[in-house]
Amino acid sequence: MNLSVNIAGVTLKNPVMSASGTFGSGHEFADWMDPGKLGAIVTKGVSAVPWEGNPTPRVAETPSGMLNAIGLQNPGIDVFVNRDLKELEKYTDTKVIVNVCGKTAEDYIKVVERLSDEPRADLLEINISCPNVKEGGIAFGQNADSVFAITKKLKSVSKKPVIMKLSPNVTDITEMARAAEAGGADAVSLINTLTGMKIDIERRRPLLANMTGGLSGPAIRPVAVRMVWQTVRAVKIPVIGMGGIASAEDALEFLLAGASAVAVGTANFNDPLTMEKVVSGIEKYMERHGLDDVSMLRL
């Protein structure tokens, strides 16, 4: 049975990866599961300099989901390259996708250039869709012209394949996907979180210090499946699907919708073994349906 998939010339042994920001740099989870079982590890967003992130509370649980407003706290690219990327060298059979964030185009370029010669960074995922930072992030991702421009800029400096991570907080996500494709993106990943809010009625104020946050978890899955379905039919580049995947059945919806690979995010917080279960569940499903290649799943 062939579970391997190809994203922009990089072969993943299976189509399951972590969603950025829910899995640290992988080693945080290593006591609880084996990151080496994944097709790819997607690391938490890293910027040119260390970022402080938002004040707390940064998370709130909501029905079948959660809101987060971490604010892309990260130690900066220097520490990331010298420590986290090194640490990831032990997973020789698993690809590494480094998620990149920035406040300005120059910020993104700095990080992309720095990663270009790092052998352990197999692919780059560009976060132009974080709803929790005022500058950058989402500012690049909610307008097709900006998506095109930033993609083109980064493609011109990157020696690694570039995945643009798209926001669902737009009128038509396929327009953003087409802009990324036109800008030269090697793949797109979607969806990032949906902007949401929760109010603490006893304290009479928003629960998150940031007021709003990004909604993730099974609550957003139908939205994500729909957007992946539409995007797969709008572009020729691979689509990586994510949004509320908590089981193999959930992942299969995305693969049937046409996603080349899938990412598991919030479910890692509920059960660190989720991703291993998703891999084995996809295998069992394929066996049951007499499919010997994961690419046959696509409708």
Add this chain to the structure above:
Amino acid sequence: MADKRTQEKAWVINQTEMIPGIMDLLIKAPKTAASAAPGQFISVYCADKSRLLPRPISICDADKYTGALRLVYRVGGAGTEEFSKLGPGETIRIQGPLGNGFPLDADIQSVLIVGGGIGIPPLLYLAKNLNMKKTLVMGYPSVTYLDEELAQYGDLFIATEDGSRGTKGNVINAMEENGLTADAIMACGPLPMLKALKQYGEAHSMSVIISMEERMACGIGACLACVCKSTEKDPYLNISKKRVCLEGPVFDAREVEL
């Protein structure tokens, strides 16, 4: 990976309501109990899948020989409401023990163990395991709990907000009223209490070790939800913050900004 930590399906041995809204849950969780240290916590997962995030609950007591783990927690929302309905023989999914506990081998001869509200339960396990002169100071809104058990381990001073028992007011009032000092303070409770204890410690030249609380998601250091401000740059995070779940929840009060 022999040393790989795992989740555990724990069996409920017994559960009672100690005082209104505070539950006393005894579970059989041999893997977790085997290494549980005072001040550590566990993640408790809901059976209702619409509630995704684990609830971090402190360890009130653990017995590595019987595998029993005792959790005393407040019913504060839908998740803990679900736990409060568990009866003998039912199972519950847990993960842990998590975080760093209190230093048990600190070079001190005496300690003030100070707790407030729902910060009190982990201090029972601490009091049991600290081998030195112990004085306990516990603050409650009104009705007391765990006080009789705590009193077995040292002189116990109680403060209640309504003055129904002990000193009327908070733990600081009780400490001042009784002139309590020691080599160190070890504490768990609400943030204003921890702030006041930090000042009290500075005024009386006592080191202050505190257990912090913050809203968490993963509980294992990955999501960066539960950070607190630290006085110095954290070598791992590379900014002046620390993760309550991983670097904490127990900190030297000088390490963190309250």
